[in-house]
Amino acid sequence: MFFRILFIVSSFCFFGQVVFGQSGQSPLLDSIPIESLEEVVLTATRTERQLSSLPLPVTLVSKKRIVQSGAIRLDEILTEQTGIVTVADESGFEGVQIQGIASDYILILIDGVPLVGRSAGNFDLSRLTVGNIKQIEVVKGPSSSLYGTEALGGVINIITEKPETDDLSGNVSYRIGTFSQQDMNLDVQQRLDKFRYAFFANRFSSKGYDLNPNVEGQTVNPFENYTVNGRFYYDFNDKLTLFASTRFYDQVQDASLFLDEVQFEGDSEEKEWNAHTRLDHKWNEKFTASYELYYTNYIANERLADPISDNILSDSDFDQTLFRPELRGSYTFGSNSSSRGFDGGTLTAGFGFQFDQLDRTFFDETVRFDSQYVYAQYDFNPLEGVNVIAGARFDNHSEYNNQFSPKLAMRYKLTDAIALKGSIGYGFKAPDFRQLYFDFTNSAVGYTVLGYNVALDKLRELQDQGQISNVVVSESDLNDPLQAESSIGYNLGLTYKKGKWNSEINLFRNDFKNLIDTRIIARKVNGQNVFSYVNFDEIFTTGFELNTVYSINNALNISTGYQLLFAYDKTKRDQIEKGEVFARDPETNQTVLIDQSDYFGLVNRSRHNANLKIFYDIPSAHTNINLRLLYRSKYALFDTNGNGLIDTYDTSFVDGFVTTNISASKTFYQNFSLQIGANNLLDYTDGNIPNLPGIQGYIKLNYKF
Structure with a gap:
């Protein structure tokens, strides 16, 4: 460990000598694109809009910031943004959490089209390189009015670069x-x-x-x-x-x-x-x-076997295909009364078909979904300084009830520097293939997990085989269709942009219903259980985000971000209110009654997240240096006392921690650039955080032609 830290420190010392020893070079041909003063985003409305004019909470990460930070995979750069947390599941795959909403409910796009492959639940962000990315756009809150299922909690769109020069x-x-x-x-x-x-x-x-x-x-x-x-x-x-x-x-x-x-x-x-x-x-x-x-x-395929006896422990396959044609258009109406600030607005509409199929181990056969959808959005300025976006989408799906997803957003420009914005939207997530068609029995332990659509038939097969001692649900409970998970999200924000300051505060709340979880439907003669899926959870996440950017001068830029988050299960709060929840105090070994102050909230949610970023350009030395500090307060991994919720008596808490990332880049001989950096410079590790392996130093050489 000492030698790794020494290596980083020595490298930076050497780098400093290089930086200030070559300040007399010829003018720099900048290898990092200059950021536009009015950044344009596409994801929030499916049309080009200036970021500062949007009535929705959107985060934009430019190529310049990606390059300067030294990030090479998508999860690395996203975890440095306010209100975005990367969380690893049991497979080690890193998903993203937005406003306390789990990664299962965040839609991942590349150039506006969806990526698939959630073989373990999370979409593995680390499989996406950022080497050819123009910018990353993150829309926070329900976005199903434009994007349908999986956009219940937000959308991340990766936009690649478009060639512009003849050379x-x-x-x-x-x-x-x-x-x-x-x-x-x-x-x-x-x-x-x-x-x-x-x-x-x-x-x-x-x-x-x-x-x-x-x-x-x-x-x-x-x-x-x-x-x-x-x-x-x-x-x-x-x-x-x-x-x-x-x-x-x-x-x-x-x-x-x-x-x-x-x-x-x-x-x-x-x-x-x-x-x-x-x-x-x-x-x-x-x-x-x-x-x-x-x-x-x-x-995705995985095979594990004893290398000596060649006995196979596991052999799993996952093969998912998605095909989607879509037609959309935008019509801009003429200005009707420009003297009052009114314009005719822009109507965006589209329709399409989506065919999705999965062939997976533990499925009896290849399963298929098909859906048809139509959406429309009207973006207009009814009064001077007022922008309104109203949209809705209708999805017809082969496996769950039809969904209607409306959204309304408005921005009011109070002054040249201050604007108020707010939005309300509906989001949904369709039951996935696993929740509907899974047929898995753990050979070592003996429990069984059945997808909802096959549960009744498979349960009868187990009964005929004499494996079931008793069924704990009625047959009618397994006949009604599994409902899509849904949410209503509210965002209310205030922005201030003047001179060197650019600040925004956004209050949010997301109410979920029909969340899908497992339940016991039968008990086996071996003492184990048969599980299936059911709609029952109702949760909410609420809090606020604060972002401030201050440009001291053209060379020095400082930004800070903070998120306060509360995430609770409504059912658990009701049970606590009724005095139905107890826990064992590990210090006294006594059983105690849980009250609301003891209820910590949902798993893997931190109450506080914060960041501080300092970017410093030295044009005379063709150099930039940046420092990024990221803080995450304590959170719990799982319930340890068996009462079904996270409380102050649980012992699975991960203490709050700070990670420090630093990098410095220098351009020399016009086309070459050298970057030296370290992530997690203070070498923080915790065995419960598999994606934080201690200090990670690196050196990068780039040639631009």
């Missing part, structure tokens, strides 16, 4: 870091008259690490993955443009498990491929249309 341009980079982590990028772009193309390739690997030497195996096993992306644009004329993109991802990772004094070994493999085609047609000055076709396939 061949691009970057080649190599980064090496702690744990033999290596990241290599090749990015090539060019515009040839009407034709544009971009090619990107990434290789990322690591030997993994071990946070608990007392347990056999590593916390993260060695892995190697590749990402290849090609994008093509063709301008037929000034009204018709074709976009086509294809992306391929492949990862192989060692897998091992020590069980009953036997070391099982194998590997896990992930493959993802998607193809996206869109034709953008500008019919006239008022009407534009897009014709889109999208296909994606995600495959």
Whole structure:
């Protein structure tokens, strides 16, 4: 550990000498794009809008900030944003939590189309490289009025770069870091008259690490993955443009498990491929249309066996495919009364079809969903200084009740510097394949988990086999369709932007109902249970976010962020109010009655999250330096005293902690840049946090051509 810290400190000392020893170089050809003063976002409204004018809570992360921070995977850069927390599930996959809403309910897009592959619940953000990203847009709160299922808690859209220059341009980079982590990028772009193309390739690997030497195996096993992306644009004329993109991802990772004094070994493999085609047609000055076709396939396989006897412990497969054609258009109405500030507004509407299928171990057969949807949104200014967005979407699905998802947002410009904004929206998440069709029996322990749609038939089969001692639910309880999970989200914000200051406060509340969880439906003769799924939970998350950016001058930028979060189960609060919840005090070993002050809230939610970021550019030395401090207060991993909730007497709390990330970059010989950095500089570790393996130093060399 001492040598790792010494390495980082020595590197920065050397870097400082390099920085200030070459200030007399020729003028810098900046390798980092300059940020626009009025940043444009697409995700919140599906049309181009200036970030500062939106009535919705949106976070935008620019390419400049991504490059300066030294992030190489999506989870790294998102965890530094206010109100966004990355959380690892039991598989080790890192998902994202927004406003206290779990990653299962956050939709992940790339260039506006959805990614699939939640084989363990979380969408693994670490499988997405940021090497060719133009910007990341995060819409907070229910967004089903535009995007349908899985957008119950928000949307993250990754937008790739579009070639703009006629000359061949691009970057080649190599980064090496702690744990033999290596990241290599090749990015090539060019515009040839009407034709544009971009090619990107990434290789990322690591030997993994071990946070608990007392347990056999590593916390993260060695892995190697590749990402290849090609994008093509063709301008037929000034009204018709074709976009086509294809992306391929492949990862192989060692897998091992020590069980009953036997070391099982194998590997896990992930493959993802998607193809996206869109034709953008500008019919006239008022009407534009897009014709889109999208296909994606995600495959994950894992095999564990005894290397001596070749006895197989597990052999699982996951193969998901999604196909989606969509047609949408936008029509801008003429201004009716500009003297009152009124404009005709823009109407955006679309419809499409989605076909989703999954072939998975523990499913009897390949299962399929199909759905049809239509949506519309009207964005207009009824009065001077007032912007209103009203939208709704209707989804017709083959496996659950139809969904109608409305949303209303408004922004009122009080002064040139101050604006008030608010929104209310409905979000939903359809029951997934696992919740409907799972058929799994743990061979070691003996319990069974059944998807809701197959539970009744499978339960009868187990009864015929003499495996069931008693059924604890009525047959009618398993006949009604499983409902989609839903939420209503409220956001109320105030923004201040003047001179060097840019601040925003946003109050939020999200009320959920029909959340899906497991319940016991029968008991087996071996003493184990049969589980299935049911709608019953009602929870809410509420709090506020505060973001402030202060630009001291053109070179020095300071930003701070803070989130206060309360996340509770309404049913548990009612039980506490009725005096029905008890816990055992670990200090006195006495049973005590729980009151509301003892109820901590939902698992994996921190009451406080904060960040402080300092970015400093030194143009004369062609250098930038930045420091980012991230704080997360204590949170609980699971219920340890068996009363079904997290209270002050539980012992699974992770104490609050601060991570410190730092990096410095210098450009030399016009086209070369060197970056040295360290994440988690203070070397904080906790065996309960698998994605925080201690200090991670790195050096990166980039050549821009």
